[in-house]
Amino acid sequence: MAIKAKRIMKRRNSCSCSMPGVWRALCYVEGAVVIFHSPRACAHIARRMDINSYYRNIRDAYGECELKSVPLLSSDLEEDEAVFGGENRLRRAIRYAAEKYHPKAIFIANSCVSGVIGDDTEAVAAEMEEELGIVVAAVSAHGYLDGEYFAGYIDTARMLIDRFMQPQPKQPGTVMLLGDCGGVYGEYVQQIKRLLQYFSLRVTAHFPSFIPIDQLASAPSASLTIVLGRYKADERQQELVKLAEHIKDRFAIPYLGDIYPVGFEQTKQWLQRLGAMIGRPEQAARAIAAEEQAFAAAVEQARKVLAGKKIVYCVGRLAQYFQPEIDLALLKRLGIQLLGIQLFDCYPDTERQLLLQRLQACTTAPVLAGVGAEMALRDANFVLTTHELLSAEIKQVYTLFLPGAGWQGERDLMRAMTRIVCRQTSRGGLVYA
Amino acid sequence: MLRPDNFSDVCSHADCCALAGAAAFFAGIPDAAVVVNGPLWCYFYAMRHLEDSLPLLSQRMHCTQLDNESIVFGSEEYLRETLQPYVQEPPALLCIESNCSASLIGDDTAGIARDMGIHCPVVVFDSGGLTGGFAEGYVKASLAVLDTLSLQPNPHPEPQWVNLLGLTTGYYNGVNDRRELVRLLQLAGYTVNTCPGDGTFAGMLSDIPRAALNIVVHEELGLAMAQALKDRLGMPFIVPGIPYGTAGTKRWFEAIQAVLPAPSMPAALSEIERVRNGLLLRINDFKMTWDELWFDEVVIAAPPSTAFGLAEALRTEWADTGHLTVIVQQAAAGSVQQPTGSWLDTVYSAAVDGENIQRHLAQMKSGLVMGSSNESSLLRRAGCRAVQLFPVAFPVEERILLTDAPFMGLRGAQYIQECLWNEKIGQIFRGVPREEQE
Numbered sequence: 001m002a003i004k005a006k007r008i009m010k011r012r013n014s015c016s017c018s019m020p021g022v023w024r025a026l027c028y029v030e031g032a033v034v035i036f037h038s039p040r041a042c043a044h045i046a047r048r049m050d051i052n053s054y055y056r057n058i059r060d061a062y063g064e065c066e067l068k069s070v071p072l073l074s075s076d077l078e079e080d081e082a083v084f085g086g087e088n089r090l091r092r093a094i095r096y097a098a099e100k101y102h103p104k105a106i107f108i109a110n111s112c113v114s115g116v117i118g119d120d121t122e123a124v125a126a127e128m129e130e131e132l133g134i135v136v137a138a139v140s141a142h143g144y145l146d147g148e149y150f151a152g153y154i155d156t157a158r159m160l161i162d163r164f165m166q167p168q169p170k171q172p173g174t175v176m177l178l179g180d181c182g183g184v185y186g187e188y189v190q191q192i193k194r195l196l197q198y199f200s201l202r203v204t205a206h207f208p209s210f211i212p213i214d215q216l217a218s219a220p221s222a223s224l225t226i227v228l229g230r231y232k233a234d235e236r237q238q239e240l241v242k243l244a245e246h247i248k249d250r251f252a253i254p255y256l257g258d259i260y261p262v263g264f265e266q267t268k269q270w271l272q273r274l275g276a277m278i279g280r281p282e283q284a285a286r287a288i289a290a291e292e293q294a295f296a297a298a299v300e301q302a303r304k305v306l307a308g309k310k311i312v313y314c315v316g317r318l319a320q321y322f323q324p325e326i327d328l329a330l331l332k333r334l335g336i337q338l339l340g341i342q343l344f345d346c347y348p349d350t351e352r353q354l355l356l357q358r359l360q361a362c363t364t365a366p367v368l369a370g371v372g373a374e375m376a377l378r379d380a381n382f383v384l385t386t387h388e389l390l391s392a393e394i395k396q397v398y399t400l401f402l403p404g405a406g407w408q409g410e411r412d413l414m415r416a417m418t419r420i421v422c423r424q425t426s427r428g429g430l431v432y433a
Numbered sequence: 434m435l436r437p438d439n440f441s442d443v444c445s446h447a448d449c450c451a452l453a454g455a456a457a458f459f460a461g462i463p464d465a466a467v468v469v470n471g472p473l474w475c476y477f478y479a480m481r482h483l484e485d486s487l488p489l490l491s492q493r494m495h496c497t498q499l500d501n502e503s504i505v506f507g508s509e510e511y512l513r514e515t516l517q518p519y520v521q522e523p524p525a526l527l528c529i530e531s532n533c534s535a536s537l538i539g540d541d542t543a544g545i546a547r548d549m550g551i552h553c554p555v556v557v558f559d560s561g562g563l564t565g566g567f568a569e570g571y572v573k574a575s576l577a578v579l580d581t582l583s584l585q586p587n588p589h590p591e592p593q594w595v596n597l598l599g600l601t602t603g604y605y606n607g608v609n610d611r612r613e614l615v616r617l618l619q620l621a622g623y624t625v626n627t628c629p630g631d632g633t634f635a636g637m638l639s640d641i642p643r644a645a646l647n648i649v650v651h652e653e654l655g656l657a658m659a660q661a662l663k664d665r666l667g668m669p670f671i672v673p674g675i676p677y678g679t680a681g682t683k684r685w686f687e688a689i690q691a692v693l694p695a696p697s698m699p700a701a702l703s704e705i706e707r708v709r710n711g712l713l714l715r716i717n718d719f720k721m722t723w724d725e726l727w728f729d730e731v732v733i734a735a736p737p738s739t740a741f742g743l744a745e746a747l748r749t750e751w752a753d754t755g756h757l758t759v760i761v762q763q764a765a766a767g768s769v770q771q772p773t774g775s776w777l778d779t780v781y782s783a784a785v786d787g788e789n790i791q792r793h794l795a796q797m798k799s800g801l802v803m804g805s806s807n808e809s810s811l812l813r814r815a816g817c818r819a820v821q822l823f824p825v826a827f828p829v830e831e832r833i834l835l836t837d838a839p840f841m842g843l844r845g846a847q848y849i850q851e852c853l854w855n856e857k858i859g860q861i862f863r864g865v866p867r868e869e870q871e
Contacts, residue, residue: 007491015472015500035440039533039562040784041450043443045478047807048828054810055830065814071442078436079563082537089438096440100788112472112534113563116504143534144472145501390489 003373003394005387008316008346018141020046021152022109024180024209027069029160031104031213033097037090037121038111038143040074047072053183061185067210071101077113086119094128094136104213105135107159109152115142135163150236153180157208157243164216167251170223176205176253179228179240182402184210188228191405195261195271196226198287199280220251224278227257230403234320263326264295264407295407299333302414305421307335312368312376314385316344317401319355327384327399328362330410336417339376340368344387382420393428395420400433409433445790446783447734447807447828448763452532453479454570455560457603458578458630459528460490465635466524467494468515470508470542471532471561482827486602493524499535508540516549523553525635528574533561554581554635566784568653568736568763571601575630575658578638579665586666587642593696594624594644595689598670599655600631604736605805605827606840607631613839614650617676620704621686622697629658642666646693650675651738652769675738678746678846679709708843712850723858726752726850728821730797734760734783734804735826737769741777743803743825743840748776751850752801760790760804762826801853806830819865821856823849 141147261270275284403409476496536559659670673688795815
């Protein structure tokens with residue numbers, strides 16, 4: 001019974017596209033119109049992402065389903081533009097957008113095609129801004145070429161800050177959330193809001209995607225920025241922190257962004273840091289005590305089913321997007337016996353070594369291969385995995401790529417493991433944590 | 434001359450890019466491997482479109498993972514690395530398709546593959562968004578494969594052997610539709626020789642000329658290949674439409690029979706009669722309790738051949754409606770003649786009528802949408818919760834398809850009517866206000 005994942009590859013890089021990042025930053029920013037300077041077909045990807053997120057939100061974050069997205073247009077590049085350039089076509093698309101929607105701002109997302117053919121979209125944007133008398137801005141990244149999803153997102157957010165935000169007197173006890181993490185109604189933000197209640201802090205802005213253009217000017221009235229995120233080591237997250245720094249420099253709003261409340265231990269540290277930042281360490285201590293009590297109760301409940309169970313941990317995720325420390329600490333606390341770790345064949349050597357170091361810092365369980373792996377699989381009650389396995393017999397718990405805030409990730413994992421253990425022996429299959 | 438500008442909102446546009454269409458054709462050749470010469474992002478979205486029908490496609494569809502460096506300095510190194518496994522273990526057919534930016538830099542992809550000594554037929558071509566949408570990619574792939582096959586005219590085709598052209602698992606429920614068409618043709622005594630791009634293995638593609646007739650199913654996908662086979666090999670073809678409904682199935686058979694007489698046509702016609710009468714009697718009985726199947730408004734949104742075919746069957750056979758709108762979900766609609774007939778009230782092209790479509794859907798208080806999650810999400814966002822949805826096109830997020838019931842043919846006629854009636858009654862039980870049910 002060898003372990004084989006359904007979909008796994010050696011990733012050379014993380015080639016996402018900047019255009020959907022631009023779209024995500026603006027999709028609910030009333031008053032904006034987005035133009036993809038691209039073949040029309042590229043827009044289907046943003047549309048497909050939108051549909052997928054809509055259906056996920058129907059389950060978890062219904063409020064976001066009620067939000068109305070702003071118009072998304074395409075300059076509809078074809079082979080003619082690949083030869084003769086697409087700048088004139090872009091000008092016409094911008095005029096069309098201005099006439100049709102009367103927006104307060106038009107944002108241009110560049111595709112890899114516009115990058116390769118060398119259209120100077122920033123110059124076109126400046127020219128059209130002068131002609132139309134509204135903000136027209138081009139994001140600097142071109143598809144996947146010189147930036148990725150996050151580059152488009154950050155660049156757009158920076159434009160919104162620089163073009164629309166104004167210094168404001170500060171309102172005590174208010175917070176601006178920076179970043180996305182599943183949207184304004186998503187589980188992550190709901191958990192953050194729950195944690196902020198310990199300090200009687202309220203969220204007055206969620207930037208960038210959820211503030212209309214005409215309310216951006218007043219957004220800097222918040223007295224604190226909280227950067228949303230999961231992985232401090234992720235270089236893209238560091239870009240978001242730089243953006244918080246930019247907001248701090250321009251509008252004198254301090255920010256919390258060097259630690260993220262993901263997992264029980266980090267959540268405690270985050271609460272402590274927040275308490276220190278706003279000068280209320282006693283409230284932080286009370287919050288931590290309340291969280292500890294709730295977490296201990298949840299663990300005790302799960303231990304009744306999970307203590308003594310044996311598992312194999314299958315890992316194929318890149319180190320910068322992965323926090324095995326949280327999973328492994330939870331397994332220990334639950335009394336689950338880790339028979340071994342199987343690394344999928346998808347890592348460059350340096351990445352593999354890095355991940356092994358992190359895993360071995362948390363556990364003495366062996367790294368499995370060949371016969372050893374097969375024996376462990378036979379003995380295991382279930383497999384905890386980052387990738388779906390191609391086996392109808394193996395019981396699998398799929399660990400979340402994007403865990404929630406607080407100890408929601410641990411709660412979900414305990415629930416999934418409990419369910420898979422309760423599954424009758426004749427059934428394998430997958431449970432998502 | 435400048436082509437007309439089309440900058441409309443993409444909110445109603447569900448077509449995907451040529452990369453997915455081309456990959457769909459190749460993925461439909463079970464022993465072919467597909468390499469996307471492009472970035473992971475484009476590859477991933479093309480593959481995700483096809484994985485609904487081919488869940489293990491990622492095992493034979495791979496990506497060169499191009500980045501900025503490869504666009505500046507060329508993609509050869511990336512291609513060589515990705516193609517390397519095929520030197521030792523060549524697939525029956527290797528297809529390399531370049532996305533739009535890769536096609537612009539113009540690497541000699543075919544030369545690189547040749548130089549590596551990959552011992553299998555290799556099909557190489559550009560198929561990014563600059564090429565167009567799903568249909569354009571599919572067509573380009575099908576013609577590129579023909580170019581590699583070196584087919585010869587066959588003066589003595591097998592009588593009653595036919596090929597089915599323009600089928601794909603890249604269309605929603607495509608697998609089950611193909612099975613139903615093969616079943617029906619066999620019922621009439623035909624032998625289905627090949628279905629290029631939908632189930633026929635690479636080695637069997639050279640048998641295409643053994644058939645006496647090519648039958649085009651989805652015109653926007655299959656017509657180009659049929660025409661090419663006629664031009665190059667003199668193979669006759671027919672575009673009989675799609676057999677939706679019992680009457681549509683009968684018309685379809687009659688059209689084929691007129692060109693290539695079937696040995697067992699009476700058996701097929703008798704089966705059509707049996708199913709038609711069975712449906713009629715059962716549904717008539719059901720109406721005594723549940724009234725008529727009536728919709729104030731019906732919208733059908735799908736690729737052109739599917740949309741027009743379903744629209745005709747719905748209005749002339751399955752249900753009564755006050756107004757019927759078709760939304761054509763592919764820019765290549767021009768390749769499919771819009772049918773004439775009093776049963777069709779309004780036609781929109783999703784590629785150019787985005788705002789009109791959004792407005793039209795938002796105004797629906799009740800009725801039926803046969804479309805995709807694209808239309809469904811627009812409806813729900815507009816608060817139109819009383820509208821029935823019957824998915825007939827990708828993407829479909831809110832329903833799971835596990836059975837083998839087709840949309841086409843006799844089994845399709847049974848299945849669709851069963852679903853429409855059950856959903857009508859489900860709405861009554863869920864308490865949808867009476868005026869919103871009809």
